[in-house]
Amino acid sequence: MIEYKKNVYVFDHPLIQHKLTLIRDKNTGSKEFRELVEEIAMLMAYEVTRNLPLKEVEIETPVGIAKCKVISGRKLAIVPILRAGLGMVDGLLRLIPAAKVGHIGLYRDPQTLKPVEYYCKLPQDVHERDIIVLDPMLATGGSASAAFDYIKKYNPQSLKLMCLIAAPEGIERLTTDHPDVEVYCAAVDEKLNDHGYIVPGLGDAGDRLFGTK
Ligand SMILES: O=P(O)(O)OC[C@H]1O[C@H](OP(=O)(O)OP(=O)(O)O)[C@H](O)[C@@H]1O
């Protein structure tokens, strides 16, 4: 894991990088794209949960008593930004099946590039939870910033963003608006184009996941 700047980390694990290359390819179809996004999210979850606190417990094996470790009562919630964030949810739930799932519906207006909110539903006890927001693309950063504005009203324990590809512009915006949020991504690309798309990126993540367009 590389520290890109304070609170921004890039996962350089070979499996993550290999799978990211496959989803960037314009010839990768929706079925394979979906499977790969889920797999990358699962691999990223493995790294993101590295510092979860453990506590000691005693259990009885068939042979004797063992002092072992279990995760000590941290409560997690994952919050995909619709639509594209949905593609990452199952990857996280495979490793953290007890996590609650909130949803934030935002789409980016193609003209203004500003996020438009259309749905929000979070777990009731957000204030007790560590939150991981999921969205494959951090472009201008407007959508992620709006999502954290919303979630912060509920005073969660901590905030993380997991994305696949980030633009430098999005990182700048998010770390300025929300310096307390830890950002995890698999790549920081070159720039945004005139339509606010990440270059070289992977295109429109939502459309590629769901086969729209
Ligand atoms: O950083 P930003 O400039 O805000 O752009 C990133 C947002 O754009 C995409 O969503 P989109 O608006 O395409 O909606 P969709 O997921 O429904 O396709 C993407 O999934 C992010 O949510």
Ligand SMILES: O=c1cc[nH]c(=O)[nH]1
């Ligand atoms: O490159 C981009 C930018 C925003 N949303 C996407 O899906 N892709």
Ligand SMILES: [Mg+2]
């Ligand atoms: Mg989209």
